[in-house]
Amino acid sequence: MNLIDRQQRAYQQQLLEELRDELEPRGLTTVLIVDQSGRPTLEVPDSRFRPRRVYVHLAFLWFYWGDQGDERVSCLRLVPAADRIEEAAREGWHEGEQGEIGFDLDKVIGAHS
Secondary structure, eight states, rough: OOOOOOOOOOHHHHHHHHHHHHHHTTTOOEEEEEEETSSSSEEEEEEOOEEEEEEEEETTEEEEESSSSSSSSEEHHHHHHHHHHHHHHOOOOOSSOOOOOOOOHHHHHHHHH
């Protein structure tokens, strides 16, 4: 892992630690881990004890816990982000597997050509 990758991972971890510090006083259990691909993530169980992993998407500065539009929130405003994640966890995560955000940059570039 090069220097830039290490710095990005450290920033992701810092953002997740700040989110954890906002969520735990609200009664949510959180566990900061590193996933199988080496990304830091915050594992948060919902009201039915089903865990979801909250990740940081640095390009867009999002916290996200799935691939749906309502499963991401800006990292730039920590308290509203924690409010939204708390609300989603209390309501219960979406059914099914946790989706992953992905972008095909070739399609994005092609759309603007």
